[in-house]
Amino acid sequence: xKILVTGGAGYVGSHAVIDFCDAGHDVTVYDxxxxxxxxxxxxxxxxxxxxxxxxxxxxxxxxxxxxxVVHFAAWKAAGESMVxxxxxxxxxxxxxxxxxxxxxxxxxxxxxFSSTAAVYGFPEYLPIDEDHPVNPINYYGYTKLAIEQNLxxxxxxxxxxxxxxxxxxxxxxxxxxxxxxxxxxxxxxxPVVMEVASGIRNSLKIFGDDYKTxxxxxxxxxxxxxxxxxxxxxxxxxxxxNDKDIVLNLASGEGFxxxxxxxxxxxxxxxxxxxxxxxxxxxxxxxxxxxxKLAWAHLKxxxxxxxLNTLITSTWNVYKP
Ligand code: UD1
Numbered sequence: 001x002k003i004l005v006t007g008g009a010g011y012v013g014s015h016a017v018i019d020f021c022d023a024g025h026d027v028t029v030y031d032x033x034x035x036x037x038x039x040x041x042x043x044x045x046x047x048x049x050x051x052x053x054x055x056x057x058x059x060x061x062x063x064x065x066x067x068x069v070v071h072f073a074a075w076k077a078a079g080e081s082m083v084x085x086x087x088x089x090x091x092x093x094x095x096x097x098x099x100x101x102x103x104x105x106x107x108x109x110x111x112x113f114s115s116t117a118a119v120y121g122f123p124e125y126l127p128i129d130e131d132h133p134v135n136p137i138n139y140y141g142y143t144k145l146a147i148e149q150n151l152x153x154x155x156x157x158x159x160x161x162x163x164x165x166x167x168x169x170x171x172x173x174x175x176x177x178x179x180x181x182x183x184x185x186x187x188x189x190x191p192v193v194m195e196v197a198s199g200i201r202n203s204l205k206i207f208g209d210d211y212k213t214x215x216x217x218x219x220x221x222x223x224x225x226x227x228x229x230x231x232x233x234x235x236x237x238x239x240x241x242n243d244k245d246i247v248l249n250l251a252s253g254e255g256f257x258x259x260x261x262x263x264x265x266x267x268x269x270x271x272x273x274x275x276x277x278x279x280x281x282x283x284x285x286x287x288x289x290x291x292x293k294l295a296w297a298h299l300k301x302x303x304x305x306x307x308l309n310t311l312i313t314s315t316w317n318v319y320k321p
Contacts, residue, residue: 001236002026002065006052006099007072008045009036012114012170014179015229016070017042023233030061031073037181052095059102068110068236069099074143077187078118078283081140092143097150104158110239111151111162112232117221117249117288119145119166127221127291130166130249137283148247155245163235165228168251168290172224172311173318180318190222190311193261194319197269204273206258208280211287217258219287221251224305224314234299246298251290252306264312269320 003020007013008029013036020027027045032052041047050057052073062069074092075081081088096113103111118141119134136142147164154160171190173179183191195201209216231250238246256264262273295301305314 003068005070006030013072014040015225016232019229040181070112078138078140085139113164115144115164115166117168127289161239164247168221171222173314197271198319204275205278215259219255221289226305227303248294249290252303255289
């Protein structure tokens with residue numbers, strides 16, 4: 001199938017591009033390179049440098065016989081979205097609606113959307129399943145939820161078929177070492193820990209050590225990017241085979257604390273990871289773990305690379321000096 005992958009030069013997108021190419025799809029990456037890197041793009045894919053705000057370029061490109069769009073291009077830092085919401089409404093909402101409107105004009109039916117655990121907000125129970133109420137507590141999560149709601153309207157009114165994939169904490173790097181581009185200006189725990197272990201930063205701040213978790217630090221459900229990538233291929237197959245929409249969680253079902261991540265990184269790298277304890281970060285729940293019931297039921301998808309050692313080893317392979 002001819003597929004456009006927006007954000008295909010970015011962190012999760014570049015891993016998915018490899019799998020779409022492996023599955024025999026004809027892939028074009030559409031990326032403005034604001035965070036993505038051309039080195040990340042599989043050589044089997046065609047590359048078009050462009051923004052989701054460039055409506056005429058998008059229309060020209062999408063007019064070339066595409067049947068599906070896999071949409072990764074978005075901002076993803078929850079904290080930043082609370083201080084610069086316009087950046088998020090512009091890219092995550094306007095940019096996505098531009099694509100959807102053009103897709104509908106051109107009768108392009110299939111859409112795979114990178115959504116997030118942030119649509120749920122504070123957990124009311126754990127593990128979080130897809131029946132958990134959605135109530136984002138940051139603007140980033142709201143932009144993703146707003147698009148999910150639009151997707152339902154596009155489906156009901158215009159025949160779009162979509163998968164909204166709610167990622168928990170995306171982490172790790174390609175286990176075969178094919179993606180080497182480090183995330184620029186990372187704010188997530190794993191790349192920050194890696195920057196400390198490799199000497200790019202001196203130390204790390206742990207946001208709170210007094211949570212009711214096994215060691216007092218925040219627990220998250222880290223899902224390996226290769227596992228995320230696989231789910232996108234299966235989601236597209238599902239849309240085509242079943243002609244039905246799906247909204248589902250992508251998570252490992254297991255939680256690791258900040259200290260678990262630091263300890264494993266010290267073991268794998270052989271380097272010290274110095275840290276200081278800071279106060280809690282606003283908006284951080286103690287624990288966030290999920291169950292990917294629907295991904296198994298509908299896609300027969302289960303994570304295979306999301307154990308702590310594989311997460312850390314595959315990331316260290318990219319970060320080690
Ligand atoms: C991440 C994303 C968020 C996304 C969510 C669910 C960011 C910054 N966060 O949130 O957008 O919606 O996954 O998909 O992109 N921590 C430290 N020190 C640090 C960094 C993190 O102690 O320097 C702790 C946090 O308090 C938390 C854990 O590490 O307990 C994970 O944090 P992070 O990687 O930022 O992810 P989330 O906040 O869970």
